[in-house]
Each structure stands twice: as C-alpha cells, then as structure tokens.
Amino acid sequence: MSNAALTHGGHISPHSPSLKSRMPMVAEVIDRIQESDKIFTLRLSLHNPEQRQEYRFTPGQFNMLYLHGVGEVAISIASDPDEPHILAHTIKMIGRVTKAMDRLIVGSQIGLRGPFGQSWPLIQAEGGDILVVTGGIGCAPTVGVINYVLMRRHRYGKLTIIQGVKHADDLIWRERYDYWRTFPNTQVLVAADHGGPLWPFRVGPVTEVFDDAGIAPDDTTVMMCGPEGMMIAGTKDLLERGVPEQRIYLSMERNMQCAVGHCGHCQFGAQFLCRQGPIFQYPDVKPLLGIKGF
Amino acid sequence: MDRTLQSQDRYFLPRQSFQSLIDQLALQGFSCVGPTMWDGAIIFDRLDTVSQLPQGVSDRQAPGYYRLESGGDSRWFSWANGPQALKPYLFPSREVLWEGTVDENGGLSFKERLTEPEPLAVLGVRACDLAALAIHDAHFLKGPSPDAHYARRREQLFIVAVDCSHPASTCFCVSTGDGPAATRGYDIALAELDEGFIIDAGSDRGKLILDQLPLSEVNEEQLDQTRSELDAAIAGQTRALPEGPLNRILFDNLDHPRWDDVAQRCLACGNCTSVCPTCFCASENEVPSLDGLSSEHSREWSSCFTQGHSYISGHAIRPDTRTRYRQWLTHKLGSWIDQYGRSGCVGCGRCIAWCPVGIDLTEEVGAICRESGDE
Numbered sequence: 001m002s003n004a005a006l007t008h009g010g011h012i013s014p015h016s017p018s019l020k021s022r023m024p025m026v027a028e029v030i031d032r033i034q035e036s037d038k039i040f041t042l043r044l045s046l047h048n049p050e051q052r053q054e055y056r057f058t059p060g061q062f063n064m065l066y067l068h069g070v071g072e073v074a075i076s077i078a079s080d081p082d083e084p085h086i087l088a089h090t091i092k093m094i095g096r097v098t099k100a101m102d103r104l105i106v107g108s109q110i111g112l113r114g115p116f117g118q119s120w121p122l123i124q125a126e127g128g129d130i131l132v133v134t135g136g137i138g139c140a141p142t143v144g145v146i147n148y149v150l151m152r153r154h155r156y157g158k159l160t161i162i163q164g165v166k167h168a169d170d171l172i173w174r175e176r177y178d179y180w181r182t183f184p185n186t187q188v189l190v191a192a193d194h195g196g197p198l199w200p201f202r203v204g205p206v207t208e209v210f211d212d213a214g215i216a217p218d219d220t221t222v223m224m225c226g227p228e229g230m231m232i233a234g235t236k237d238l239l240e241r242g243v244p245e246q247r248i249y250l251s252m253e254r255n256m257q258c259a260v261g262h263c264g265h266c267q268f269g270a271q272f273l274c275r276q277g278p279i280f281q282y283p284d285v286k287p288l289l290g291i292k293g294f
Numbered sequence: 295m296d297r298t299l300q301s302q303d304r305y306f307l308p309r310q311s312f313q314s315l316i317d318q319l320a321l322q323g324f325s326c327v328g329p330t331m332w333d334g335a336i337i338f339d340r341l342d343t344v345s346q347l348p349q350g351v352s353d354r355q356a357p358g359y360y361r362l363e364s365g366g367d368s369r370w371f372s373w374a375n376g377p378q379a380l381k382p383y384l385f386p387s388r389e390v391l392w393e394g395t396v397d398e399n400g401g402l403s404f405k406e407r408l409t410e411p412e413p414l415a416v417l418g419v420r421a422c423d424l425a426a427l428a429i430h431d432a433h434f435l436k437g438p439s440p441d442a443h444y445a446r447r448r449e450q451l452f453i454v455a456v457d458c459s460h461p462a463s464t465c466f467c468v469s470t471g472d473g474p475a476a477t478r479g480y481d482i483a484l485a486e487l488d489e490g491f492i493i494d495a496g497s498d499r500g501k502l503i504l505d506q507l508p509l510s511e512v513n514e515e516q517l518d519q520t521r522s523e524l525d526a527a528i529a530g531q532t533r534a535l536p537e538g539p540l541n542r543i544l545f546d547n548l549d550h551p552r553w554d555d556v557a558q559r560c561l562a563c564g565n566c567t568s569v570c571p572t573c574f575c576a577s578e579n580e581v582p583s584l585d586g587l588s589s590e591h592s593r594e595w596s597s598c599f600t601q602g603h604s605y606i607s608g609h610a611i612r613p614d615t616r617t618r619y620r621q622w623l624t625h626k627l628g629s630w631i632d633q634y635g636r637s638g639c640v641g642c643g644r645c646i647a648w649c650p651v652g653i654d655l656t657e658e659v660g661a662i663c664r665e666s667g668d669e
Contacts, residue, residue, distance in 0.1 A: 024404055253607070
C-alpha cells in the first residue's frame with residue numbers, strides 16, 4: 001500500500017514546468033564556411049519549427065553543440081539576434097569534439113542546447129562609443145557584437161575594432177575587416193605580434209594600437225575577448241587611459257559541461273562562468289584575473 | 295528552538311518495538327535503507343530488519359584511518375558516520391541524462407532518460423548529512439535551472455535522522471554549526487538510549503508514521519540522558535574550523551607557502567571529493583553503443599583534483615596539485631560562502647578519515663590562518 005500523501009515530500013514537483021529538459025534540440029547545418037585551415041563557421045537551423053520559432057538569444061550568449069557519440073562543446077553565437085532562426089557558430093579545431101565537428105557538412109544534424117549565459121551590454125552602451133578588442137579566435141564571439149552595431153549604426157557613437165593576433169597568418173576575416181571599414185564612424189585596427197611579408201598592419205602588442213584609436217575614456221564601452229594575457233594587458237592600459245572599470249567587459253572561457261551552473265567545472269572563484277558569465281564586467285573578475293590556477 | 299530541549303511532541307519508542315518503524319515505512323510504500331556493516335565500514339544499504347543494524351559497533355576515525363570496533367554497548371547507532379552521506383541517493387555517481395540516436399539517413403533524435411525513483415526512506419541520517427542535503431537542495435533546486443533528476447529523487451526521500459552521540463575524532467560539526475543533534479530537515483528524528491529511542495516528527499509525513507507506532511510518554515530522566523549525551527558529544531569534539539571570514543582570509547593568502555607544503559603530501563586522488571557530502575562537481579560523458587547508432591549522455595562525479603577538470607582549449611588551468619588543492623579548499627571554505635551563503639563544509643570529517651595520506655583540512659586552513667596572523 002502506498003500512501004501518496006506520505007511518499008510525496010512537497011519540495012518541488014517533479015512535473016513542475018520550471019524543470020526544463022536538459023536534452024538538446026536537433027539542429028541542421030544549413031551552411032558551412034571554411035574560415036581558415038582550422039577554423040570554420042556552421043550556420044544552424046533548429047529542426048523543429050516550434051523550437052525555431054521560440055528560440056531567442058542576445059549577443060555574447062553561447063550554445064552547447066552536441067556531436068552524436070562524441071560530446072558537447074560550448075560555442076558562442078556569432079549571428080544576429082534579430083534573425084534567431086539562423087544560428088552561426090565559429091569553431092576552431094582544438095579538442096576532441098571540435099576536431100570531430102570538422103567533418104560536418106551541409107545537411108548534417110547535431111544537437112543544440114541553449115542559449116546560456118550573460119550577454120554583451122549592447123543596450124547600456126547605446127549612445128556612446130564602442131571599443132571591441134579581440135585576440136586570436138577571440139574575434140568570433142565579438143563578430144556578433146560588431147555586426148549588431150553595424151546593423152544599428154545610428155544607435156552608437158564611434159565603433160573601433162582592434163584585433164590582435166600572434167602571427168599574421170592567424171588573421172581570418174581579412175575581407176570582413178575591409179568591409180567593416182567602409183561603415184561610417186568605424187575604425188578597424190589590426191596588430192600582429194609577428195608580422196610577415198606584405199603584412200600591412202602594426203607589429204607589436206595590441207595595446208600599442210590603442211594610441212591610434214583615439215579613445216574617449218568617459219564615453220566608451222569596451223568589449224574584450226581573447227587570451228587572458230591580452231585582456232589583462234588591454235584592461236590595464238585602458239584603465240590608465242581613464243576608462244572606468246565598470247565600462248570594461250570581458251568574455252571569459254573555462255571548461256563547460258552542463259552550462260546550467262551545476263557541474264562545477266567553469267567556476268572562477270565564486271562565479272559560475274556559464275551563469276554569471278561568460279561576459280563579465282571587469283570588477284566582477286578583477287580579484288582573480290591573471291592568478292594561475294583560477 | 296532546539297528540539298532537544300523540548301519535551302512536547304517527543305515520545306518514547308522501546309528498543310524491542312523499533313522494527314515497527316521499519317515495517318511502517320515499508321507498509322507506506324518506502325524502500326528502506328539504513329546503516330549496515332560491509333567490508334569493515336558502516337554503509338547505507340537495504341534495511342528490512344533490525345538484525346541488519348550494526349549492533350554494539352563503534353567506529354574509530356583519525357586522519358587516514360577508519361576502523362570498526364566493539365562499542366561496549368548494545369546500541370545500533372554508537373558510531374559517527376560511514377563514507378557515504380545522502381549524496382549517492384540523490385546525486386548518483388553515474389546517471390544517464392539523455393540518449394541520442396541516429397537513423398540510417400543521419401537523422402538525429404533525443405530521448406529523455408529520467409528515472410521514476412521509488413519512495414526511499416533513509417534511516418540513520420546524521421545532522422551533518424542533513425546540512426549537506428540542504429546545501430545540495432540549494433545547489434540543484436533553488437537556482438534558475440532546477441535539476442529534474444535530483445528533484446525527482448528528492449521528492450521521494452523520507453528522512454529518519456539520528457542524533458549523533460558518538461562523534462569521531464575527525465568530527466567538527468560543532469564548529470560548523472551543523473551538529474551533533476538533528477534540528478531541521480528531517481521527517482522523523484531519533485535520539486538513542488539503551489532501552490530505546492526518543493522520537494519526534496519534523497514533518498506531517500513523519501507524524502503520520504508516528505501515529506502508527508507503539509509510543510509511550512517520554513520521561514524527564516530519558517530527556518536528561520539524551521541531553522547529557524549530546525553535551526558530551528559536543529565537548530568531545532577536538533577539531534574545529536578557524537573562526538573568521540574564511541572566504542576573505544583564504545583568498546588573501548593564495549600565495550601562502552602552505553599550499554606548496556600540502557601539495558607535497560596530497561596525492562590528488564580525489565577521495566576527499568568522493569566522500570564529501572557537498573562536493574557537486576560532475577563531468578558529462580558520452581557512451582556510444584558498439585554500432586554507433588545510439589549514444590548515452592551521462593553525468594559522473596568528477597573532482598577538481600583531476601587534470602581534466604580544468605581542461606580548456608588544449609591545456610589545464612590547474613596543471614599541478616598545488617593549484618588543485620587550493621581550488622578545493624578555497625571553494626569549499628571560501629567562495630562557497632559567496633555562492634550559497636554558508637561554507638561548503640558541514641564538519642563531517644570524512645575527507646580527513648578517507649584521505650589515504652591523512653591530510654586534515656582543519657589543520658591546513660588553520661595553518662594558513664595562523665601563519666597569516668588572521669587567527
């Protein structure tokens with residue numbers, strides 16, 4: 001004899017609508033763009049029309065992409081939030097999952113969970129200047145921001161895009177930089193630690209380029225994404241130039257497994273990157289930034 | 295108010311009638327789990343009769359040491375705790391979350407793998423375990439994405455707590471404020487006496503069970519006896535966490551030489567995180583079928599002591615034992631406070647007893663506080 005009143009604890013109903021499924025949705029590769037040897041972009045569309053209809057995201061958020069039998073990986077969404085039926089993800093082949101994803105072709109189906117995390121402060125930044133600083137593949141999470149601003153150019157002041165790469169060969173989207181330059185009040189600056197033949201841009205750390213950027217410290221929102229060393233150097237330099245701490249936003253990266261703040265892998269001190277991040281206001285990550293082991 | 299000081303709503307259950315509690319739980323549809331002896335340790339296992347309980351057995355625990363021995367009485371709960379807490383019953387060491395399948399055309403589909411857990415009654419839950427349960431409830435249920443797997447098991451859990459009258463040398467629940475008496479979060483609580491149990495209900499479900507038991511009035515002498523046993527259990531604890539804001543102190547001392555010192559001793563085996571009732575880290579793994587057509591996506595306990603835990607883009611954020619131990623301790627005793635409003639340590643001492651080299655976290659954090667002048 002089972003007594004329902006007794007065997008029902010009343011903590012949280014297992015059928016409560018707040019208990020959303022952790023299961024991925026099915027997404028189809030509708031386009032695949034080879035950006036460089038090791039970098040490719042997948043444009044995805046959710047298979048289920050209802051899910052496609054309901055899906056919304058804001059720039060800076062990420063999805064967990066799942067490759068059958070291989071696993072999941074966290075990838076930020078690079079496309080425009082006003083076209084949420086097409087979700088672009090730029091992926092660099094580094095680990096087990098991303099290497100296997102290289103085999104995906106148009107028509108392939110993968111799993112998608114998301115969106116997760118906090119986004120770039122694009123609403124708060126309206127009316128002022130925007131400085132986007134990226135390094136390496138860091139450019140991918142900011143492409144969404146750049147396109148967002150370019151599509152809504154009148155809402156923002158000056159847009160400055162600074163891209164730093166280790167080597168001239170690492171620069172992808174060269175044509176895109178040229179295209180972005182054609183927009184009004186938009187400046188694109190590129191620097192490589194190591195140049196190469198016919199490298200037309202600066203050679204040296206990304207911070208040197210700040211001199212060319214003409215930053216208005218009181219009126220600029222900074223959005224930074226790339227290797228932590230670059231973000232730390234960039235932040236230090238910008239603070240010296242008088243940019244307030246609260247106006248500097250960083251996109252952080254840590255091991256992600258669950259993306260809902262449960263698995264513990266993405267912790268950065270008290271912060272769960274998947275929930276309180278991956279985009280942080282600088283003061284929120286300042287105490288531990290650059291300390292090895294966090 | 296502390297329930298141990300009140301006599302109202304507390305009753306006496308004679309030892310020879312204790313089986314009726316197990317029977318009532320079974321009759322009401324619960325699978326009953328309780329302390330049993332297995333492989334030289336007290337572990338929770340299926341419990342049908344009182345004869346399975348560890349009668350007259352006590353545990354001796356010290357850093358890197360756990361042994362059962364004769365307890366000198368004929369009680370069933372004269373021990374502190376075994377390696378498990380409630381954790382494996384709500385957050386199993388491995389569980390499948392969902393399953394992906396491909397058809398011959400490459401079409402992908404997903405199937406939820408939610409279990410339908412049976413009502414489960416756990417008998418012999420300690421105050422430290424209840425505190426750890428409240429922490430896991432906060433972690434898995436109270437955030438923006440409550441976990442359906444945990445929620446379903448939690449829903450079916452009935453708790454029979456037993457006040458801890460025999461803390462081990464490794465115990466320090468008094469200093470964390472979590473024991474030794476069960477004060478909240480249970481359905482039924484017991485205090486053991488030689489002749490039986492003082493029993494009270496902490497929930498309506500608990501009251502319904504109590505109504506079915508052959509209870510009698512509790513007398514003042516019996517209450518005095520449990521109070522003095524609890525007082526002795528409190529006085530007998532020799533370990534403690536340092537006073538003070540450990541989140542600030544630990545994060546102010548990230549370069550303390552003690553981290554190098556403990557890294558020389560720590561094997562980074564992860565035993566501490568396995569036995570810790572509040573450690574919640576899990577990795578998500580893929581287990582494809584041999585024909586590759588289906589693949590189970592599971593989560594398994596993981597540990598911040600492993601290399602893979604902090605892997606990102608081809609390297610590990612925490613490449614050595616020093617940074618891994620520091621991550622564990624600064625999280626458990628420090629940043630946990632910022633996350634959940636309290637320390638992640640409930641003073642159960644399991645990480646001390648089950649550490650193969652006997653590292654004692656109270657000793658480690660104590661050294662950092664002492665040597666930095668914060669204590």
